[in-house]
Amino acid sequence: MRLKSFSKINLTLRVLKKLKSGLHNIETNSTLIDLYDEINIKKNKKDMVIFSGKFKNKLNSKKNSVIDTLYLLRKFKIINNFYKITIKKNIPVYAGLGGGTSNSLSIARYFLKDNFDEKLLNSFEKKIGSDFRLFLNNNSFQKNLRKVFKIKNSIRSYVLLVYPNINCKTKNIYKKVRNFSPKSSVNYLKRINRKKYIEIIKKDRNDLQHIVEKKYLKISSLLKFIGKLEGCIFSRMTGSGSVCYGVFNSKQTAKFAMANLKRKYLKYWCVITKTI
Structure with missing residues (x-):
């Protein structure tokens, strides 16, 4: 199975305040763009993540968002098998494009068939990143750290x-x-x-x-x-x-x-x- 894991850009980003948890409350408009990583998923005897592509060298195959995603899916009894996941990294890392979070969302969406509930979303946000929900929609408005809305507004550019x-x-x-x-x-x-x-x-x-x-x-x-x-x-x-x-x-x-x-x-x- 080959998945396209799309990147995003923040059109706006306001830092509203720092929360007691240490995280920052933000407001942002974001849009998905057609730059994507390519993900292949196959059953395996053990979990294995292999990165290829231009930006593979900046990633740790033992500690990454994909490993964390498989852990959560297994914890919530969504998967029982082990998987070999190969990702061609076309998206620059540590760049503000959300590639790691998008990889996580794409894999979770594949196994969940888009059946996310609030408990799952909260767990993924906590483990993967507060930008997790931004990848559920082509265009999103994040009102604060926990509230993300699908919007029809788009720069279409x-x-x-x-x-x-x-x-x-x-x-x-x-x-x-x-x-x-x-x-x-x-x-x-x-x-x-x-x-x-x-x-x-x-x-x-x-x-x-x-x-x-x-x-x-x-x-x-x-x-x-x-x-x-x-x-x-x-x-x-x-x-x-x-x-x-x-x-x-x-x-x-x-x-x-x-x-x-x-x-x-x-x-x-x-x-x-x-x-x-």
Whole structure:
């Protein structure tokens, strides 16, 4: 069985406050994009996870979200057998694209046939990550740490992703948060037409971006460069970084922008994707 495990980008991200648990309460708009890892699942004599692909070397085959997912599925008596799971990593890791969480959701969804209940979701959030629910929908609005809503709003655009070869571990970035934002005054649960939605998103922000820009000056330079490319509607960093992106109306303008970017940033990984 071959599964597509899609990545996401955060269109907005506000850090609302720090909870007693040590976690941060956030508000975010996110969308899935058509950059995906490829997962193959086969029965085996024991659990085995094998990573391949460009970004395999940054992962531990003995300690990862897939091992944790199999543990939870077995704990809740959803599976009895053992499995060999092979994953071709096309999604950069420690990059803000949620690849590890998406892998977990894709595997869990395969065995559960989308029959998630609240107890299961809470267990996966606790074990895998608070972004777990974001991968249930193509477009999501996370009102706070525990409330994620499926929304119809979408930027419906081409997205130029750029990975500047920097590993940003989420915990390390959140440790540097000192200031908090109010909740957005926009009712994102209400249907908003594409043009207006893009303008609203463009005026919003990612609270973690300035932290990463301060730590890595080349992120700041990269974002400014992307934002000035012809046809770019806006540029932003996704999640806790380090992937930066530019949003474009057409594939042709995105391709032209990527060609210009590659001339300046020869060693950066980049790809054109599209929202799902």
